[in-house]
Amino acid sequence: MARVMVPVVTDQEIARRLTSPEVSNLSVARDLGVSWGRVEEVRRQLELPTYRRGRRVPESTWQEAVQRRVKETSDGHAEWTGNRHPNGTPLLSWRGRTQTAYRVVFRLHHAREPEGNITHVPDCQVEHCVAGGHLEDRRMRDRRRAAGDAR
Ligand SMILES: [Zn+2]
Known part of the structure; x- marks a missing residue:
């Protein structure tokens, strides 16, 4: 029986994608093939602000x-x-x-x-x-x- 290789997505990979409040959990979940809940879990661990649609991040420079x-x-x-x-x-x-x-x-x-x-x-x-x-x-x-x- 052939074993299906499921690529393992680490929390670090998820964290790397969560760069700003403009990035939604859903888009990261879709890109990496993980669940929305998993992305939300990482976001909470990192204490990142919750995604808000259309929110503008102030320009810093x-x-x-x-x-x-x-x-x-x-x-x-x-x-x-x-x-x-x-x-x-x-x-x-x-x-x-x-x-x-x-x-x-x-x-x-x-x-x-x-x-x-x-x-x-x-x-x-x-x-x-x-x-x-x-x-x-x-x-x-x-x-x-x-x-x-x-x-
Ligand atoms: Zn010119």
Whole structure:
């Protein structure tokens, strides 16, 4: 008689999937082929909050806030899906502070504060593009022009 091998799912595997209150017991149970009750048991052992449908977990960093709102396009640019100023400028409001998305994306991409205005590099002609590598500040413009690029 052939023995059916049932893969053993450990509590650790279940725990690894229960990363936030946005993950439901049912989805984990389905993925791993275990019962809902087993997942709930692990959740209680870990003292994780109960799943609530549609609950938004607050973003903990600027980076996370940006990542949720930037959509890279297939042609190498990036679209802002968040709020905008009436003139179209992408804006990010996070923890009571509002900045242009350009400044936040620039800071994350270049790991420094931008100097002066942020504009798009000459090779990016997409209005309101928020690709980190397509933004330049005064320091970068000065350096580019000093190198003979008059654009
Ligand atoms: Zn671009």
